[in-house]
Every structure is written in structure tokens, then in C-alpha cells.
Amino acid sequence: MKTFKISVLSKASALALGLSMSASFGVFPQQAKAQQSPPQVPETVEGRIPVAEFVKQPNMGRVKISPDATKLAYVAGRDGREMLVVLDLETMQELPILAANEARESGDRTMSEYRWIGNDHVVATVISRENLYGQLADFRRLVAFDVKTRQSIPQAWRDAGGDAGAILHIDHDKGKYLLQRDSVANSTERWGFPEVVEVDVSTGKFEMVQRTNPVVRAWVADSDGEIRAGFNSNPDDGKFRMLYKADGERNFKTVYNEADETRVGSIPTPELFIPGTDMAYTISNHDGVDKVYKMNMKTMEIVETAFETEGFDVQGIIPSKDDSKLVGVRTFDGTMRLVWTNENLKTVQTILDETFGQDKATIVDWSNDFMTQVIYVGGLERNGGYYLYDLKSGKFRLLNWDRTALKDAPLNPVKAEWYTASDGTKIQAVVTYPRHRLGEKNLPVIVMPHGGPFLALSATNSTEPWNQPLAEQGYVVIQPNYRGSGGYGKEFVKIGRQPGGYGKRMQDDLNDILTEYGKKGIIDPTRACIMGWSYGGYAAARGAQRDPELWKCAIAGAGVYDMPMMNKWDSKNLGRFSSGFQATSEDPEGISSARNTDGPWAPILIVTAKRDARIPMEQAETLVANLRKSGKVEGKDYRYIVQEQGTHNLPYDDVHIQWIEEAYAWLERFNPAYIQTDKTPEPSLMDFN
Template sequence: MLKTLCAATAACFAMLSGPALAAPKPNLAIYGQLPTIEMVEISPEGTKLAIVASSGDQRILTVRQIGGGVISGMNLGTAKLRGVEWAGPDHLLLVGSQTAIVPGVQGPKQEYFMVSDFDVATGKQAPLLNDQAGAMNIIVGWPMPRTIDGQAVAILEGVRFVDNRGQVTLYRTLMSTRATKIHDLAGEPNTNGWLVNAAGEPVAQSLYDQKRGVWYLKTKVGGAWRQIDEAVTPMGSYGLSGFGRDGKSILVWRTDDQDESILREYQMDGTHQDLAQGVDQTALIHDPVTLALLGGYKLDGDDLRYTFFDATTQKTWDSVRKPFGADYVSLASWSHDRRKVVVRADSKTEGPGYFLVNLDTKRADFLGPVYKGVDANSVSPVRSIKYKAADGLEISGYLTLPKGRDPKNLPLIVLPHGGPQGRDTPSFDWWSQALASRGYAVLQPNFRGSEGFGWDFIKAGFGEWGKKMQTDLSDGVRDLARQGIVDPKRVCIMGASYGGYAALAGATLDKGVYRCAVSVAGPSDLQTMLATDRELHDGERSSAQRYWMRFMGANGLRDPDLATISPARQAAKIDIPVLLIHGKDDTVVRYDQSQIMASAMKRAGKPVSFVTLDGEDHWLSRGATRLKMLTEAIAFVEKHNPPE
């Protein structure tokens, strides 16, 4: 490859020029910037690409003719764009979000999602739903583009106020005129999702009674809605997962009597069967025209595996995947006939990029890198690892090693993921790569409670928040030290969200392992966190609260165990440097969680560093503040745990 040839040439030149000097460290901005290309969506007929790119804090939408030049586009400014969706060949639905307090709506700031239409022909953008009487200009589900009588239509789940109470309502927008009307009036206060068939008809509703923790499924037959199933689901709604194999049945992920996840396929009359075989269970893939279930994908070990029911579709994907060898390849979008496919390929040596695969011409064209400046010189090697926790449970994870250094007695950063029911994957991780570029080994453990390793592994995390979920991390440190890969006296812990909590717990609950801790948007006082959630739900216990308490092992807000696993309540135990970083607009883990931690440390006479990210949310959606987070965090660990 050209990149490899250039690298080899440079190395030969350095050898001829005299003694080699230490290579300069890559600029942190190549890791901390927003992705240069955030998303690529191919149009239904396969002739155009919608590409969302970024430059600093600016996001730019470009529509290109495949094999030609730019057709249209616009600078979206600093808008937080969450996704784009084609609605026919000439319109793009742009889904964005904004952190705001809405007048008349009770509670603190929330993240509200909105949708607008970008007309490719005119190059103009206009918001949808803003002219509907009694409606908020927000959506609560993903847009559902349909073609009805040859016309592109967008079905949107919006919020309409009825008797001063918000009610999820289905709207229909004709894209050619942007004319919008209410599509179905049957929504109830508890409705939390719809399914609309290929003809544009609403045929199923998911409802959830938050107070009682009960889920309901309704279908529409003969013009009338009727309930066909219900279940007690205290951890949240089952929701809807699209249409089944015939494009008409209804799919729902639900749990059986042993709490195992199953994919149930309902007919409209309520009869059903469970799809135990033939579909991978991480995510589902549907035909964009018929909406029928095609298959799914999951991470099997370190392999991202796509499985399809239809042999022809499986052969198509295998043909797309084959040229990329050992790269981690994921489907970004494909044309309706599935002959043109956009993929993201994460190279283990050169970083991630987007490609357009044309199965008719048998070409794979490089569209661009996900991160400009990331190449073979700035990507550190990543190993898959496994080790045993103290109680014998096998933990897997990933170890990123600093490029060009002997893997012996290295300084280490433990970087636990969020969730806690998330997981790390072998795909390119900008945060761990940035740390490795500074000379650190980086451990990303999939501790108990992480998804993707079976239900028993998730259940092993129940009640272990701050306990075995925490020692799973330090058990990984001890295993690496035993092998001589890391120096156990030079270890820090850093993370965001639950990972931020784990960093604080490493400073308070699992002492003696770490030299410093960096918490980005980490919960610190669990009782306050749960009380805030209850306040948002009018004093009622929500499914989110029940979910947190299952992992925390708490019976309620007054459970004394919450104090023992809350770092803010244990601040007097801290004897290592701590850095807190938090976005002011975080609506998932509120900014006050870091304020509480800082105040508790000051009362205990402990020094603390606190960095506020103005205008930033939980997901580090802005370029400048994302880079600020990374720069501040790395400067902190370099000071307290020098990599050399």
C-alpha cells in the first residue's frame, strides 16, 4: 500500500542520514477532534452520497454524485447532528439535538431531538413539526421514511399537548411540499413507540406504564387498535424492534422466565413464535423497501459477524467483506438493491476509514479517513486479552501498547467503559490511542455486567457496582504486572460516565492500586443521582432508577449501602490526586455530581482539580471541548504518572 511504502521510505532515509532521533509524539488534536467524517449515507437508488464531515466545531453536509462532483450541501455550524436519513432520492432528514429548558415543561435541562428536511435540489433546510398546533418541535423516535403512491413521506413521532399533558403523536410529512398532518390519533399517554408498515399505515404500538412497570403491545386490525400482549418489565419498556421475516409480523426483544433475552415474532392477532436460531442478537437489519427482517450482526469474540437468512444477501455481504481481510468492517449504509455498499473499515495499523463498494464494477473506493491525520505512524497496536478475576470469573478486554516501546514495565492507564452495561470493542478508540501516543499502556476491561458475553455475565454485575465490578479492573492491573508488561507502581485510572465513577471508586473504594484518577462526567453521590431521577418523574420510581439500583444492589434511596459505594461520601479516604471534568449541559449524569465530589473533597481537606466544559453534553459532542477534555486529562496523568 502507498502508506506502507511511504513509511518504509522515510525509515530508510532516516537510517542513511545518521542516528535516529526519537519520533515526535503525534498531535493530540488528531485524536481529540470530532471525526473528520462522521457519517456516510447512500441514497436509495444508489447514485448519491450524503457525507457529514467536521472541521473544528463546524459540521458540513455534502451531497455528492457517485462518480461525479458535489451536487449540494451546507454548513450546519455547531449544530449537534445525530444522524441523517434519506427520504426518497431528493430529501435528507437531519436529526439533531439541543440541550434546553422548555418553558412550561417541568424539570431541569433536557436533551431534545429535532428533525429538519434538507432539499437536495434547492440546497435549503427547514425544520419539521414547527407549524403543528399544540405540538413541540421535537421527535421522540427515529424518523420513518416511506414511499406512498410514489411520493416520499416521513412518518415522525412527535409530542402534542392534550389537556396540558404531552402525548406522543404520529405525524406525516409529504417531503415535496413539507406539508404535515397528524397521521394517527390513537396515541395514549403511555405510548412509547410505533411501527408503520411499508404502505405508511400504523400497525403496532408499544406502551409502557412507568409507575407500574408494565409493558403493553397493541396492533391495528380492521381500523381498530387492540391489545395483544402485556408483561411486567420493571427495568423498562420492551419497545418495538421492527418487522419480522415477512415484513408484516412484529418483532420485540423481551425476556423469558430466566431473564434471558429472546426475539419474539408476533402476528397481528397475537400468536407468536420465538426466533431462537438464524439471527445474531446484537442488532437487526431490515430491508429498506419491504421492511422485512434480513438478519443481524453481533460481535463474536473480536469478529463482527453479520448473518442473513437469505443466501443471496449473505453472499453479497461476504463479497463486500472479503477484500478487507482482518479489518473490523461494519455496514454504514447500502442502496435499496444492495449493489452499492458503504462500509467503515477499521484497520489495525492505519486507523478507520469509509469505503464505497460497488459490486457491479467490483471496486472498493476510499471515501476518506474517519480521523484526518491518523495513519500508520499514529496508531498503536491493540491486543485482545483475558484474565481471571479474584473469584475466578474470566474477564476479557483490550490492551493498547505504546508504539515502538518494549512491552515491559510500562506505565498504565486503566480506562473502563460506561454503561455500566456497555462494552469495549476492537474497533479504533480515539481515547485509548491518544493515551498510548503519550507512552502509556491502556487497559480497557469488559468487567462483569458488560454486554455481549451472555446474560449470566450481565447478571454477575448485579449488586456489584463499586464492588466486584471495581475489583475486576484492579485484577487486570495485577495480571499485567504479574506478566511484567506494566509497572504496578505507575498506574492511573480514567473514564467517563460509569467509567468516571470507577475512576473515583479507584481513589476511594479500591485503594492502593492507582497513583491518580480522572473522572469525566462520573456519578459521585448515588443517592443524589437517584433522587434527581425520581424528581424528573414526579416523585415516582422510574425504570431507569430500578435499573441503576439493580446494579447498585440497593433497595431504595435510603439504603445505607449507597453511601458506602458513593465516592463523595468516602472522600476522606482519598490519598491520590483527582481530576474532575464535566460538561455543563450534561443531562445524563448532571453537572452537580462533580460539584458534589469537589465540595466533599474540599471539606475533607483533599486537593482537587475541576475542569468545566461549557456547553458540552454527556457525549462530548463538540470539538473544542472534546479536545480540551483530552488535553487536560493527559496533562494531569503526565504530571502525576510520567510516562518516561
């Protein structure tokens, strides 16, 4: 493991660090001023990195440190799957614990998250998906792993119903926590109306803390472990009801009971209680964009604004380890960032910025005393890795690269840029430029709408990481936050949801990229393909059907292609109110590519996951059947791939690599990255075998 000390530390930062840490912990990190430089990295990597290398499971990710800083828990790629691993930081011995991927075989389980409880137990949330009376149902359970005895301990499984996996409060010192769970001890009719029990992590035994309430489907606890609020959302009428118990009182009272017919409002639920008061931090967009507020829970009145980002939605808050204080905020301005409100974390971030460069290092996690921190160093310019930072000595120790094969290889430059849609609306897009062709004009382009669709895609995106592998092959990749995307306030979402938005004006935003970036000379609009997954798959197929003259090809994965069919499925599985989530359209048939397969289409690659629990496989089957009926020829006009072991989230290397390699092959067939008239010769492909 590499170690080095911070190389650049201003007097102001050193003084701030010393004052802050000595005041809080009685320790002055004298050696934080040491001048040993960080490891030097190469400025460039010759040749093209194969597309598969960018989508393989990381060797280290989602890192969490134990409260006493003696161990790490993280997920690591093992034989194409994710594995939950514990690392002893003294011996550097790894202990594999649990396969972490989404379930796809009978008997598999999905691990959705994990956390430390005390210093010797990692508690994982595992999900099994079952067919219950003809409908899919997820059963959630907790399993604790004792890293000393290497035993697994079921947590409060006795009499547990469908969901027994929501942790509300943790007492690390006692090794106990509050668990919200359904119970079938007396009747299965209580499913969906949970109780709260206190669980001993070392044994899995539990005691009742809060009994079920006929109008509560979720509970919230404060930092003292007191249940303070309960919620219920009606899937048919959309009403959201909130009950609250005031500080020092015994009974709950209804403080909110309303529906948002627009589906763009953010309900002011308590994110973090302020100890000893009826105040809580909440996030709401009631005045246009999501901001962090202090709110009186008894009156539901906003008291003051605690944090805001002008023109953009705040993405979330970061609580202290004991859930008693606000230590940071997740922000967005085209790039996701962490802004620290805690003075100790602010000081550490300043040191990181001075050592590695602005926005190149991020605090991932920290020990209870703050003196040991997990840092990710990477950013938009280079592949990154995880470091352990000891504040007492000022030393950084490299733990592992997130992708060992790439190490700290340079990435293709990514920028969040604005363009103007044809109706004058300002749209932000994440643009990835091929590093081997910087400065070259009239390049081939892939327009890649993100999934959701009512989400925000960031320049630091990791959920749809296909910009880097395709830019590496020579394409400009443009991922627009088209109207309806989150992050830009509720009015921006609303203009995507209104009639004429979904499948029409939202689609125009994608087309307008070709015009705007073509004018700049950055891309050649006649060398364009459209590609996406989930909603992006819908938009890709819609583009191939509606605007075939614009696109050399289309690549659609896990998309919705028949909107009326999808709305019926949502109504059955999500409730009548929720069935309108996919689109607000006066013409659902007209915006459905599967219902409009006659006429010209751009050549389209269609990929579906047989085990997709969100978008039924019948969507792709319907599209393909109708393409055949309309005379389209397989292998020429379309290609259809069924991923037998695939799910909606591409969690395994085999299906993820197949997706990106098939996509690249389709692009090369219809819109090759390099042609004879290009000025830059095609770089050779690197061998990673």
C-alpha cells in the first residue's frame, strides 16, 4: 500500500486544522504539515482503452469505515459479481462476506445496502423477489455478520412479514438499533403497517418499541431513538398523510394530509430532527427549487432557510454519525458535490483541495472521532482510487483503485454545458469529449438521454457510465438533462410532464442538440446516433421511429415502447395514482414507438432483460413483433438481444459488458467513429488481457 503525506498546506489551513481538531478532540495533528509529495501519475495513456474495461465491477466501492477506524466494509468485483468485503486495516486481510449483486437465479438475494453497527458487526439488507398471488413482491431482511466469529446472525426474523429491513436509529456503543418491520405475529393483514423493535445486533433478539398504527406505513426516529413521525401515502388518490409526536408528548397528531396532483412538489418530511426541539431539517421546493429548511413540525411552518443553491435543487443532507447534527449537503449544478457545514470536515476538504486540486478529492466516510477518513481521489479528469487519511500523522495511504486495470488513467474530459432548445428553453447537458481528438471539429456524436426521466444526470455520473467508454473510442457523447429532468426546480420538471412534453417536446430537446452543437462545429449532425437505457431506451426508440432522418442508428435498452400497456401495468402494480408517473400525454398511442412501426425507421438495436422487474419484457417483445409485422428485417433494420440473466440495473459484468460491446458494434456498423476524411488517425486498441 502506498503512503504519502500532504504536499501543499497553507498556513491558514494548517492553523484552521490545528484549532479545529485540538478544540474538538484534544489532538493537534502536528505532522499534517509534512512535505512529501503525492505520487506522480502519467499525463496520458496511449491507445484506446476497450469499452468493457469501463463497465466491469469496481475493485473497491461504497466504502464505509468502522466507528473505531480499525476496519473497512466495501463492495469489490469478484469474478464478474459484486462481493461485500471487510478489510482489517491492521493486518490488511480481506474477509469476503456476501455476494452483493441483484438477484437473478432462483435462491439468489439482492444486497441493497449495508452499515456498521458497533465495531464488529456489518449489517446487510438482503432482498428476495417472489411471486405473491401473481404479483411480484420484495421481501426485505437484515443479516448481521460478526467479523470476529465470522458468523451470520439473522436480525429479528421471527414473525417478520414482507419488509423487515429499515433501520431508524443506531446506538453503536450498546450495539443496538431500531428496526422498522412488518409483523405477522397476529395477522397477515398488518403487512404494510409496520412496528418498530429494538434489536441486539450480536444476537438478533428484539423488543417492541412502537406498535403498528392503522394509518402509518413508515416511521421516523430522532437522534435519541424516540419515534417522532409516521407517514402514509395512498397509491390511489395520492394523498400523503403525516403524523407527528411533539417533543415530550405521548400522542401523535396529523400535521399534513394532502395530494400533489402535479407530481412535482416535494413533501416537507423531517430529514433530521434537532435534539430537544420540535424543529427538523427538511427539503422542500415550495418556492421553486429544493432547499434545506428548518421547519417546526408541530405547525408545519418553515422557520428559516438552512441551505440553498441558486437555481438548482439541493440533492440531500448529510447527518452526523449519531444523527444529531447537519454536517453537509449534497448539491447539484450540473455536477454533484458535497458541501460541508461541519467545520472539521470543511478544513479537511480545504486540505484535500490544496493537495490534489479543486474537486479532485472527496471525503467518503470518517471514524467517530473524525481522525481517520476515507478519501476518494479522482474526479472528472482521471480514474480514481480510495485512500485512508490519518489526520494525526498527515499521511495518506492508497487502499485500492476503484478499477485496478485502469488505475489512475486519464479520462475523457467531461463538462456540464448549456444549449438553447428550439423553443428558447435553456437545457444543460453533460458533454464528454474524446481525449484522442481534442480540438478536432465535426466529430461523430452519440446523444444519450438518461433514465428516469425525472432525475438529474451529473458530470460525475456513475449510474449510466457509458459516456467514457464511447468517448474513448472517438465519439462526442452528449447526455442532456432535457426538460422534465430533476435538479432545476419544479417548473422545469412540470414542462416535461405537461401534455406535449413526454415523447414530443422532450424528444425535440434531443434533436436540438444536433442543431446547436452542429453550429459550433463540434459535431457533424449527419454522423449522429441516439442511445439510452430505461427512459433513455424509450427515447432512443422514439427517435428511431419519429425522426429517422436525424439518426444514423438507435440503441434502446430496457425501454417502454407501448405507453398504454405500461400504464396498465403500473396501475396494477403501483396503484391508480402512480400509473400516471410515466407520462402525461393526450396521445399515449402516438408517443408509443411500438404502435407506430410502419414507415421508415433508423436502424435500431433493442436489448431487453428477461428478469427486469421494472419494465416487463413484453414491452420489447411487442416492439419487435410489430417491427416484423411492418416488414422490418432482423439483422438489417433491427437487432434484438434478450439478456436471459439480465435485470433492469445491469448488475453483473456479463450483461453489462454485452450491453456496451453490442452497442459499440452497432455504432461502428452504422456510424463509425473514424472515417477516411477524419484528420486524426484512429488510435490502436490497448490489450488488457
